[in-house]
Amino acid sequence: MIIFFVTTALHRWYTRRQIRNGKVDRPKEETMLHIDIKRKPSPKAKPADEKKLGFGKYFTDHMFIMDYTADKGWHDARIVPFADFSMTPAALVYHYGMCIFEGLKAYRTPDGTVQLFRPDENARRMMRSAERMCMPPFPEAYFTQAVQELVAVDKDWV
Numbered sequence: 001m002i003i004f005f006v007t008t009a010l011h012r013w014y015t016r017r018q019i020r021n022g023k024v025d026r027p028k029e030e031t032m033l034h035i036d037i038k039r040k041p042s043p044k045a046k047p048a049d050e051k052k053l054g055f056g057k058y059f060t061d062h063m064f065i066m067d068y069t070a071d072k073g074w075h076d077a078r079i080v081p082f083a084d085f086s087m088t089p090a091a092l093v094y095h096y097g098m099c100i101f102e103g104l105k106a107y108r109t110p111d112g113t114v115q116l117f118r119p120d121e122n123a124r125r126m127m128r129s130a131e132r133m134c135m136p137p138f139p140e141a142y143f144t145q146a147v148q149e150l151v152a153v154d155k156d157w158v
Helices: 092-096 120-131 138-152
Strands: 001-008 018-020 023-025 059-070 073-081 106-109 115-116
Touching: 059 115, 059 138, 092 120, 120 138
Parallel strands: none
Antiparallel strands: 001 059, 018 023, 018 115, 059 073, 106 115
């Protein structure tokens, strides 16, 4: 299972990927994911003081989840309201520490667009990490699209 959480922080870097008015600017790709989006009916209040955000303190309203099975590969991509989730006690992450964390920065430019800082590099690093850990690699195009869609849904948090 792949899960992306977006935490809040303000950063000023450049990237080619942009989000405008909730729409993702991205190149056309043959292998696009179908991502089901379920929006939270009433968004949480944003932190009052942006100078005291900190990492892992505040989480946005949504998260990306995608399942993996040996017979289907990666499937059932979805963006859902942020919530706890359950995992079987047999999950390998509990027994063998098989978990990959990949941080990514999004920021708002003076003209109001939201930009991501090098999502393609994060996608490649996640793919390499999965291969080293003998985990099913998560395709770079899926990673980039999923992050872009999640940030577009939660753009008010940037």
